[in-house]
Amino acid sequence: MPDQDYAVIQRILGGDKKAYAELVDRHKDRAMTLAMKMLRNGEDAEEALQDAFIRAFNALPKFEWKSSFSTWFYRIVYNVCASELSKRSDVHHVSIQDDADEAQTERLVSSDIPPDLALESSELNAIILEEIEKLPPAYGPTFTLFFVQDMSYEEIVEVTSLPLGTVKARLFRARTLLREAVLNRIGHIREGETEEKVA
Amino acid sequence: MTHLTTKQVLQFVDGTLDYAAQAQCTSHLAVCPQCRKEVDLQKAIAKVSRTQPLVRASATLVRQVMARVAPNRQVTWKTKLVDNLGNVIAMTLVLAFMGYAITSPSLFHVQQETPQQSVIVKTVVDAYNSVAKSISERANVATQKVALAPDSERSKALLLTLVSFLILISLDQFILKKYVGLKTKH
Numbered sequence: 542m543p544d545q546d547y548a549v550i551q552r553i554l555g556g557d558k559k560a561y562a563e564l565v566d567r568h569k570d571r572a573m574t575l576a577m578k579m580l581r582n583g584e585d586a587e588e589a590l591q592d593a594f595i596r597a598f599n600a601l602p603k604f605e606w607k608s609s610f611s612t613w614f615y616r617i618v619y620n621v622c623a624s625e626l627s628k629r630s631d632v633h634h635v636s637i638q639d640d641a642d643e644a645q646t647e648r649l650v651s652s653d654i655p656p657d658l659a660l661e662s663s664e665l666n667a668i669i670l671e672e673i674e675k676l677p678p679a680y681g682p683t684f685t686l687f688f689v690q691d692m693s694y695e696e697i698v699e700v701t702s703l704p705l706g707t708v709k710a711r712l713f714r715a716r717t718l719l720r721e722a723v724l725n726r727i728g729h730i731r732e733g734e735t736e737e738k739v740a
Numbered sequence: 741m742t743h744l745t746t747k748q749v750l751q752f753v754d755g756t757l758d759y760a761a762q763a764q765c766t767s768h769l770a771v772c773p774q775c776r777k778e779v780d781l782q783k784a785i786a787k788v789s790r791t792q793p794l795v796r797a798s799a800t801l802v803r804q805v806m807a808r809v810a811p812n813r814q815v816t817w818k819t820k821l822v823d824n825l826g827n828v829i830a831m832t833l834v835l836a837f838m839g840y841a842i843t844s845p846s847l848f849h850v851q852q853e854t855p856q857q858s859v860i861v862k863t864v865v866d867a868y869n870s871v872a873k874s875i876s877e878r879a880n881v882a883t884q885k886v887a888l889a890p891d892s893e894r895s896k897a898l899l900l901t902l903v904s905f906l907i908l909i910s911l912d913q914f915i916l917k918k919y920v921g922l923k924t925k926h
Binding site: 577590591594595599654656661666670684689713 | 746747750777778780781782783784785786788789790792793794795796797798801802804805806808809810
């Protein structure tokens with residue numbers, strides 16, 4: 542993808558503005574996923590995305606290839622969404638407690654996983670997907686950048702301007718939260734099944 | 741037995757442990773079903789997280805963005821005039837020169853119309869017709885290039901076209917005058 546981006550960007554900088562449509566088409570869905578994770582509203586996310594694409598187009602002559610186009614572009618998307626969030630009254634402020642989560646990394650694995658849990662089941666996959674959507678807003682973007690955009694910690698730092706420790710802590714926290722939520726859901730389902738059998 | 745930490749499990753799943761730590765974890769996992777189950781669960785979560793369906797942007801997004809960054813130019817009579825400016829100038833110059841050549845006897849250094857003069861005038865008109873045709877063809881090619889040029893290059897392409905026409909027409913007129921002069925002397 543980076544090579545394809547490079548070729549298209551060269552065409553755009555050479556005066557072929559219409560080539561930008563290829564770039565928009567290539568990145569729109571991944572960028573939309575990030576915008577949705579941050580804004581949680583389709584209309585706002587789409588508006589932010591449109592704004593981000595226009596800003597990126599205008600700033601394209603200044604793009605110096607110090608990072609990939611996607612990293613640079615997601616930084617714009619992230620900033621536009623963050624700016625939109627700051628305008629909202631119900632903005633979720635992430636406490637600096639995030640960094641304290643690093644201390645929990647030494648926790649040993651627990652034995653709360655049901656021994657007969659089918660890890661390849663479609664039921665588990667569906668539960669995981671549902672619980673990803675429920676991740677707190679502070680963790681969603683980092684989680685999305687890591688898994689959906691397939692970015693490294695360093696790239697996420699570049700996009701979000703968060704300290705490396707915070708990025709690692711948020712991702713760690715998101716993954717442990719997700720694990721707990723998934724196991725809780727499975728536990729509830731099994732409890733329900735047992736009650737039905739007893740009844 | 742000391743179990744793996746959650747951090748170690750996640751790093752093992754991500755493949756970000758160094759070689760020694762990776763080997764240590766692998767050895768532990770071979771004998772610890774509890775940690776193995778934890779690794780398998782985290783692998784399942786990571787796999788689903790990586791393949792989660794993307795949120796689709798609306799089908800109109802590309803069009804909306806492109807309408808802002810590269811709007812389609814409206815074809816007005818002004819745009820048409822600019823796009824065909826090369827042709828317009830070339831034909832104006834050709835017509836003006838032909839009109840001048842035909843109506844001004846002084847150009848041919850002939851005071852009265854004679855059979856010889858008629859031949860000269862016919863030669864001039866024929867020669868100029870071919871010149872006009874040549875200019876018109878070149879003008880068409882040049883204006884096509886201007887029309888296809890991206891917006892940022894448009895002004896430059898147009899200017900180059902105009903300069904080319906002026907040079908071309910000056911050259912053609914010079915040759916024509918020289919040719920006419922020779923014919924007149926004969």
